[in-house]
Amino acid sequence: MKIIHFADIDCVVPAAKDKKENVKMKLSVLTTEECARIHEGALDVLEKTGGKFLDPRIQEVCKKNGCNVDPASGIIKFPRELVNNLIKKAPKEFEISGRSKKAVKVGVGYQSKFANFGTAVKYATFDDNGKFVSRATNVKDVYTMSKIADALPNFDMSVTPCSANELIGSGKSKDAHEQLEAIQGFTGHFMSDWVAKNIKYGFEFEKILLGSEEEAYKHPFYTIGCPSASPLVFDDRFAGNIIESTKYKMPTMAMGMALNGATCPVSLAGGLVVAISESLATIAISQMLQPGNPCWIGSSGTIMDMKNGGPSCGAPERALISAAYVNMAEYYGLPSFIAGPETDSKLIDYQAGHEKTITGYMATLAKASMHFGPGMLEGGLCTSPDMLMLDNDLISMMKYGDNGIVVNDEELALDDIHAVGPGGDFFGLPMTIARMNMQSTPEIFNRQDEGNWLESFGGKESALIAHEKVTDIIKNYQPDPIDRDQMAELEKIVSMADEAAKNSTSVY
Amino acid sequence: MTQADLEAKAKQAVLGYQKADAEAVAKQAIAEGADLVGVIENGFTAGIQEVGELFAQKKLFLPHIMAAAAAMTAGIDILKPELGGKTAGESKGKFVIATIEGDIHSIGKDIVAIMLGVAGFEVLNLGRDIPCDDIVKACIDNKADIVGSSALMTSTMVNQKTLETKLKAAGIRGSIITNVGGAPVSQDWADQIGADVYSENANDCVKKILEAVGD
Numbered sequence A: 001m002k003i004i005h006f007a008d009i010d011c012v013v014p015a016a017k018d019k020k021e022n023v024k025m026k027l028s029v030l031t032t033e034e035c036a037r038i039h040e041g042a043l044d045v046l047e048k049t050g051g052k053f054l055d056p057r058i059q060e061v062c063k064k065n066g067c068n069v070d071p072a073s074g075i076i077k078f079p080r081e082l083v084n085n086l087i088k089k090a091p092k093e094f095e096i097s098g099r100s101k102k103a104v105k106v107g108v109g110y111q112s113k114f115a116n117f118g119t120a121v122k123y124a125t126f127d128d129n130g131k132f133v134s135r136a137t138n139v140k141d142v143y144t145m146s147k148i149a150d151a152l153p154n155f156d157m158s159v160t161p162c163s164a165n166e167l168i169g170s171g172k173s174k175d176a177h178e179q180l181e182a183i184q185g186f187t188g189h190f191m192s193d194w195v196a197k198n199i200k201y202g203f204e205f206e207k208i209l210l211g212s213e214e215e216a217y218k219h220p221f222y223t224i225g226c227p228s229a230s231p232l233v234f235d236d237r238f239a240g241n242i243i244e245s246t247k248y249k250m251p252t253m254a255m256g257m258a259l260n261g262a263t264c265p266v267s268l269a270g271g272l273v274v275a276i277s278e279s280l281a282t283i284a285i286s287q288m289l290q291p292g293n294p295c296w297i298g299s300s301g302t303i304m305d306m307k308n309g310g311p312s313c314g315a316p317e318r319a320l321i322s323a324a325y326v327n328m329a330e331y332y333g334l335p336s337f338i339a340g341p342e343t344d345s346k347l348i349d350y351q352a353g354h355e356k357t358i359t360g361y362m363a364t365l366a367k368a369s370m371h372f373g374p375g376m377l378e379g380g381l382c383t384s385p386d387m388l389m390l391d392n393d394l395i396s397m398m399k400y401g402d403n404g405i406v407v408n409d410e411e412l413a414l415d416d417i418h419a420v421g422p423g424g425d426f427f428g429l430p431m432t433i434a435r436m437n438m439q440s441t442p443e444i445f446n447r448q449d450e451g452n453w454l455e456s457f458g459g460k461e462s463a464l465i466a467h468e469k470v471t472d473i474i475k476n477y478q479p480d481p482i483d484r485d486q487m488a489e490l491e492k493i494v495s496m497a498d499e500a501a502k503n504s505t506s507v508y
Numbered sequence B: 001m002t003q004a005d006l007e008a009k010a011k012q013a014v015l016g017y018q019k020a021d022a023e024a025v026a027k028q029a030i031a032e033g034a035d036l037v038g039v040i041e042n043g044f045t046a047g048i049q050e051v052g053e054l055f056a057q058k059k060l061f062l063p064h065i066m067a068a069a070a071a072m073t074a075g076i077d078i079l080k081p082e083l084g085g086k087t088a089g090e091s092k093g094k095f096v097i098a099t100i101e102g103d104i105h106s107i108g109k110d111i112v113a114i115m116l117g118v119a120g121f122e123v124l125n126l127g128r129d130i131p132c133d134d135i136v137k138a139c140i141d142n143k144a145d146i147v148g149s150s151a152l153m154t155s156t157m158v159n160q161k162t163l164e165t166k167l168k169a170a171g172i173r174g175s176i177i178t179n180v181g182g183a184p185v186s187q188d189w190a191d192q193i194g195a196d197v198y199s200e201n202a203n204d205c206v207k208k209i210l211e212a213v214g215d
């Protein structure tokens, strides 16, 4: 069996247009009017019912900005105008950068970009007998998954892929060790799992790698997730994350995560009202703490599957909610960061392929700024290198589909049609030759006839081919290395975090 | 109203997920000087057990069992202060359950709490993000037989270990069964921190805890 080498493949990802002209191919699951109704509903919730904010620091800053704060209950009510004004302060576009990958702009109107999924607690791949098995994740998996995302062309960002389970209860700073692995593996921007009290060490990482505090403020590597606990509770984790990250001008991920039927109404529109109200409150607070701070409006919302008794990441409802969030983001003129290609399947199978396509493609057509989900299995508990490899292909195909069909004189090609006439062929035409590399070209998905497929791939299914390719990446791919002195400094920061962890009892 | 009618009405309130009806029948039972233990056992508890069985058979689902449990609790809460020391039913044991400090994931824990209640345990559900010290205190104050903790994040699992330590420090570890659960939690983790029982889900929990208390 010939193992196809990563570098051998002439995989052409259709050039992701920097600014999207193709607005006709746009999925609107909400009309502008419907966006406005959801927005008004969210403002109504924030003004009349408000949210529960447990941290006195948040209560204080909200009070200073004109919110109605009840310190005893922690309930904060937000005047409509205040929220509207604060959302306008968030930048419409911003650049996300990392230590060496090219910075990319995010905002309304760009073609979708992708981040690998995190944070898994299981890692699944094929064993030596070709059996697909899962196990608990460890710190090395963080590096492996990060580096695969770095090697593949479709990942502009990375979510901390998994947890260093072996460090739980070890007295060491689990997150600092995870982030040290992540930053060696992936060279772009992260949504990281730094816990609030350690976000300062993330800033130190940025300073070391960028050379100065000024640069670190200008080009943060880390987006920090600041999710609420639906419905309308904003706990210590929220407070710690948003306070610490805005200090360092790290982008805020204002993530709605309501579960229809459990933590928000079972109706999708009602769920959007709850989730959007939480996202808006988060953006408002981010702007109070650091005016002009970059904010993503994000969603990890889905249904609580009542028959199964848990949420679903692969449901069409998940796809609708993500796409609706993208429409809402456009309504606000803010970059979106949503759940894209995801699945509840435990295997790389038909279910996984179907669910990832429906969730990923709807959000792609809605023009999500950034997706998370690639690599995911088991509804958010498991990550797989083989799945990530296949998802890379899925993304290429979705981006291709998103390009739509251009109709103009050149594209209509009437001259060619006349010239070839009845019965001829178009193979050798200059246009055909010039566009050889512009067709969709999957790296893994196989289009050969059976005989050729048997001969070149031994009749293997795509997941096993992906496994061979990704094994090669794991073995041979080298992310842009970190210079030795800088590495020593990063390690010093991790030791400081370890030292602090020894003497600390609180999680955040 | 006869005792049998009151019991039937109480049961019906649970089967029909009617909290207001459950409260009304409880108040009526008190007003009429009925046998309150009977209303609980043959009414509310009988109702939830039926719902629990249908849930196990996948004929009823999460919303049903949540709503039925809410109706049952509402009724029993009204009757409890009037029982005058008498206990209703034979408790399989006192089970304190909470989502561990720093963690707000509560859905799975609540399902476990309800299923334990259906199985006949006296359940004290402390809620989510509960400091270890508060869990220990609740165990002491209520003379709990079992304590269950839920952790859904690898960053908060460490507090299940802290809970083990604090139960020891409080001198009650020897007299209580510890039970851990939550999606990232495993048998390995339970072994590592010295927890007595690991349960993968609600049914597994009920089964293993019944075994552990020797039922």
Ligand code: B12
Residues within 6 Å of the ligand: A118, A119, A120, A121, A162, A163, A225, A227, A228, A229, A230, A235, A237, A238, A257, A258, A259, A263, A309, A310, A311, A378, A379, A380, A381, B097, B102, B103, B104, B105, B106, B107, B108, B109, B111, B112, B147, B148, B149, B150, B151, B152, B153, B154, B155, B179, B180, B181, B182, B183, B184, B198, B199, B200, B201, B202, B203, B205
């Ligand atoms: C729903 C959900 C939420 C909801 C919780 C709502 C609520 N009120 O509970 C919301 C949106 C608020 C939320 C928030 C967050 N979440 Co969350 N969440 C989930 C999700 C999708 C499902 C959990 C769930 O409810 N499952 C359904 C129930 C029925 O199952 P279960 O909880 O596993 O419970 C069963 C068993 O585990 C067991 N069990 C559970 N508890 C107990 C206790 C005992 C005593 C026993 C015996 C048994 C037992 O029995 C239950 C019934 O069968 C999981 C992913 C997943 N698929 O598990 C992520 C997940 C747990 N969340 C995660 C994270 C990181 C977060 C956030 C930090 C946000 C974020 N960045 O994603 C915040 C944390 C906030 C905080 N301070 O805690 C991560 C944890 C990752 C990690 N490596 O640690 C997960 C794994 C998702 C992921 N991969 O990123 N989340």
